[in-house]
Amino acid sequence: RTSRRTLATPLSRPSLSSPSLTAVRNLGILAHVDAGKTTVTERILFATGAVHKRGEVHEGTTVTDFDTQERDRGITIFAAAVSCSWDGHRINLIDTPGHVDFADEVERSLRVLDGAVAVFDAVAGVEPQSESVWRQADRYGVPRIAFVNKLDRAGADLDTAVASLRERLGAVPLVAQLPIGHEDGFTGVVDLVRMRALLWPADSTGYEKGAIPDGLRGEAERRRRLLEETAAELHPAALEEFCATGALTDDSLALALREVTLDGTGTVVLCGSAYRNRGVEPLLDAVVAYLPSPADMPAVRGSSAGGGEQERAPDPAQPVAALAFKVAVTATGRLTYLRVYSGTLRKGDTVLDAGTGRTERVARILRVQADRHTELDEAPAGDIVAVVGPKTARAGTTLCAPHAPLLLEPPGTAEPVVSVA
Ligand code: GDP
Secondary structure, eight states, rough: OOOOOOOOOOSSOOOOHHHHHTTEEEEEEEEOTTTSHHHHHHHHHHHHHHHSSSOOOGTTTOSSSOHHHHHHTTOSSOOEHHHHHHHEEEEEEEEEOGGGGGGHEEEEEEHHHEEEEEEEEEBBOOOOHHHHHHHHHHHHHEEEEEEEEOOSSTOOOHHHHHHHHHHOOOEEEEEOEESSOOOGOOOOOETTTEEEEEEEOOTOOSSSSEEEOGGGGHHHHHHHHHHHHHHHHHHHHHHHHHHHSSSOOOOHHHHHHHHHHHHTOOOOEEBBBTTTTSHHHHHHHHHHHOOOOGGGGGEEEETTTTTTTEEEEEETOOEEEEEEEEEETTTTTTEEEEEEESEEEEEEEEETHHHHHEEEEEEEEEEEOOOEEEEEEEEEOOOOOEEEEEESOOOOEEETTTTTTTESSOOOTTTOOOOOO
């Protein structure tokens, strides 16, 4: 994938796509091992109501690390996709391995997601592995938000972590929050876009919105100004408004942050402490506000039966083309996790494995949630689901409409190259 946009869009952009497609976020959490990816994922599932009991990493009860080997080794090995909802949006969380040994798996998961949250440790800042995952995400043009986690730790410092984002990753940070209190006394954040305080009172699972504490008002205003200036530097329409009026409205600022996130020129930075359950809800709000939906994605390219390159738009009315990115053998059966790129996959469909020329039957389509599966009749372009039925599909296999073959990924060395009939 290259840059998704060439022209700066105006700051009031009407959405033209179908609402169902725009209300989906295919999201990955990228992180160095130990930065807190599992904890962030767990808190997201908790905040969205997908699970009701918070899992703790040390208890081995987290939802995404369901593999025993993973649990034993304390690292995430196999990608899993879990769906949850937030603010009227469906978030499909695609687990990406954080360990450098699984680079192929990281790359494949980067391919199927549309946007990511990169988690950093507020004490360590950018670490070598976060650097390599960041570069891979750059290569795939994945828009990202940075979440500086562990602000409760001794030695945590948002500004130092932000400096390392700038220096080590060449990122242009747009710091959208100001922490309230530090280390053990970290109690909330100032949301610099809406200029309000978000506070997590002790012993509460939710947060309260309120006025910016008096002592922080000057600093919040200074930082808001900096955020507006950086957004204006990066986005022509924002610059125009900034020059004309001397400031950006909250809505224009939010739109500018979305645009620069989508074109990859800037990175919105949020912060919190996943472990203390602080900062995850605003992070979800930012995922919905700034990261792309499948409708924002360019058409996918593949090779057609004749060998020529072909494009397919993320349009439910086109012939089906889906990429398998994970196969898991579970109690429910052999689950093939798919990203549907075009068309609508229906229960009972016969699909073609474009790499081998074999046909497979889609017996069931499942939405995988934290603790259960929901049966679906169909999955439209942009969706991520698991299917039961395909017997030989593996990660990297394209499943497509038999009458319109399209190979999305060249078969790997493990899979013999068989031309598409
Ligand atoms: P992963 O390897 O990136 O999946 O990281 P984990 O979520 O397993 O977290 C690694 C360790 O950091 C665990 O012991 C967590 O309890 C701890 N941790 C995660 N988030 C935070 C946080 O916000 N604050 C503190 N102090 N510890 C955290």
